[in-house]
Amino acid sequence: MNILKIGGLITLVSALTIISCHKMDEGNQAIAKAIVEKSFSTSIAIPMVMDATNASFAAKSSSATIGGQSLNTLSYGNGGILGPTLKINQGDIMNLVFANQLSEPTNIHWHGLEAPAAQDGYPTDLTEAGNSYTYNFRVTNRPGTYWYHPHPDMATASQAYRGLAGFFIVTSPEEQALNLPQGIYDIPLVIQDKRLTGGLVYNPDTDDQNIGFFGESVLVNGTSGAMMEVETRTYRFRLLNGSNARIYNFALSEGLKFKLIGSDGGLLDAPLEVSNILLAPGERADVLINFDNMPVSTELFLESASFSGSSTQGNQSFKIMKFKIIKDVADNFIVPTTLMPVVKISESSAVASRNFNIGHMMVHGNMNEVMHPIDGKTFDANRRDEVVQSGSVEIWEFDNTMGTEIHPMHLHGLQFQVLKRTGGRGTIQAWEKGWKDTVLAFPGEKVKIIILFPENKGKFVFHCHNLEHEDAGMMLNFEIK
Ligand code: C2O
Numbered sequence: 001m002n003i004l005k006i007g008g009l010i011t012l013v014s015a016l017t018i019i020s021c022h023k024m025d026e027g028n029q030a031i032a033k034a035i036v037e038k039s040f041s042t043s044i045a046i047p048m049v050m051d052a053t054n055a056s057f058a059a060k061s062s063s064a065t066i067g068g069q070s071l072n073t074l075s076y077g078n079g080g081i082l083g084p085t086l087k088i089n090q091g092d093i094m095n096l097v098f099a100n101q102l103s104e105p106t107n108i109h110w111h112g113l114e115a116p117a118a119q120d121g122y123p124t125d126l127t128e129a130g131n132s133y134t135y136n137f138r139v140t141n142r143p144g145t146y147w148y149h150p151h152p153d154m155a156t157a158s159q160a161y162r163g164l165a166g167f168f169i170v171t172s173p174e175e176q177a178l179n180l181p182q183g184i185y186d187i188p189l190v191i192q193d194k195r196l197t198g199g200l201v202y203n204p205d206t207d208d209q210n211i212g213f214f215g216e217s218v219l220v221n222g223t224s225g226a227m228m229e230v231e232t233r234t235y236r237f238r239l240l241n242g243s244n245a246r247i248y249n250f251a252l253s254e255g256l257k258f259k260l261i262g263s264d265g266g267l268l269d270a271p272l273e274v275s276n277i278l279l280a281p282g283e284r285a286d287v288l289i290n291f292d293n294m295p296v297s298t299e300l301f302l303e304s305a306s307f308s309g310s311s312t313q314g315n316q317s318f319k320i321m322k323f324k325i326i327k328d329v330a331d332n333f334i335v336p337t338t339l340m341p342v343v344k345i346s347e348s349s350a351v352a353s354r355n356f357n358i359g360h361m362m363v364h365g366n367m368n369e370v371m372h373p374i375d376g377k378t379f380d381a382n383r384r385d386e387v388v389q390s391g392s393v394e395i396w397e398f399d400n401t402m403g404t405e406i407h408p409m410h411l412h413g414l415q416f417q418v419l420k421r422t423g424g425r426g427t428i429q430a431w432e433k434g435w436k437d438t439v440l441a442f443p444g445e446k447v448k449i450i451i452l453f454p455e456n457k458g459k460f461v462f463h464c465h466n467l468e469h470e471d472a473g474m475m476l477n478f479e480i481k
């Protein structure tokens with residue numbers, strides 16, 4: 001076993017004195033910062049598209065004007081905030097020359113892609129400040145919406161929050177043949193909440209570390225109070241919850257519905273009509289929205305509806321962005337009746353099942369700081385927590401029965417399928433019917449997934465995608481042998 005250098009980072013975690021391990025007193029639980037709605041008058045930014053087979057960019061300090069304020073940000077590439085949308089054909093080799101122009105170590109994780117272990121942004125595989133690294137691997141994933149963000153141990157939340165994230169879009173001739181809306185009618189939307197007062201500073205207090213770092217402003221593609229002018233036709237929107245901790249229960253005003261066509265791992269087998277899509281941090285949904293038959297100058301909103309199941313968030317409904325109809329056009333688009341086959345992994349092919357308790361917290365020190373362990377353990381890069389066989393099928397269960405918090409559980413380097421949810425919502429949701437890499441367990445829920453481990457061997461992580469939980473150690477290793 002090679003021992004990875006970790007620069008003393010995890011020693012901090014292991015040095016904490018764990019006094020007790022029990023359920024938190026609900027009465028003391030903090031709640032998410034409320035959203036303050038804006039006037040929705042700023043044209044939405046659309047990230048530039050970059051060919052992933054021949055790409056280069058740097059992570060660097062930048063600045064951006066957001067909500068009328070000039071803020072210090074981090075970005076990939078052109079400045080401002082966020083990074084370009086990398087685009088590739090399924091089966092092509094991506095090549096990205098990446099420079100770290102930050103003053104701290106960083107790396108890039110390809111969220112949802114079947115990346116080789118050495119290029120997946122393992123938390124201790126870092127590119128030091130001033131250095132470069134070339135990411136080069138074949139992208140085998142199905143057509144769909146993936147994304148990238150930094151993943152350094154204990155600094156993912158801070159770097160992603162300050163602006164480092166971007167879309168990674170995979171397409172194929174099969175997808176093109178479906179004639180889904182393209183170009184200016186195919187729009188990625190990353191939704192993130194930020195604190196805009198006092199600069200874009202990541203300074204979580206104890207409550208933030210416990211429940212997540214929430215902002216009062218919702219940004220879409222880095223735009224606060226975002227507005228998009230649309231025509232009376234069908235658009236494809238790729239929704240990504242890129243927030244540190246906030247869940248959105250996406251809905252549309254004017255009684256409009258979504259045609260759900262894709263989830264984390266690409267296109268579904270057939271479109272599904274839904275009025276709500278609840279996405280936790282890390283999750284994606286590909287949707288079609290039809291603005292047909294709406295009079296010019298109609299304004300409608302992408303919103304987050306209130307939801308139940310969590311004591312820390314969900315009691316507020318708020319607007320996220322505005323669509324304004326500006327042009328009446330003839331549209332002969334027909335929603336395809338089938339999209340792309342989703343081959344079910346058969347339960348009887350599973351050779352092992354594993355159960356992970358994600359519902360216990362550890363309180364230490366002054367009883368205010370909380371750790372969020374998985375099975376009583378926090379991240380240690382020198383451990384192999386689970387060893388699995390490449391090409392084998394396993395069933396994993398995330399058990400939040402005893403928990404009081406929301407945990408979106410994410411596995412690196414693969415896509416899985418959701419088999420079953422018991423407790424809480426009790427069912428598999430529409431957006432969980434295709435391929436997934438992140439699955440939400442509300443308090444009281446147990447979620448079972450089925451995984452076919454890919455050919456890429458090596459050590460990967462799985463973790464809670466509440467980035468404050470992840471950075472507080474809610475992350476373990478699995479090694480594919
Ligand atoms: Cu998007 Cu390990 O995460």
Ligand code: CU
Pocket residue numbers: 109110111112410411412413
């Ligand atoms: Cu990931």
Ligand code: CU
Pocket residue numbers: 372405406407408464465466469470474
């Ligand atoms: Cu969590």
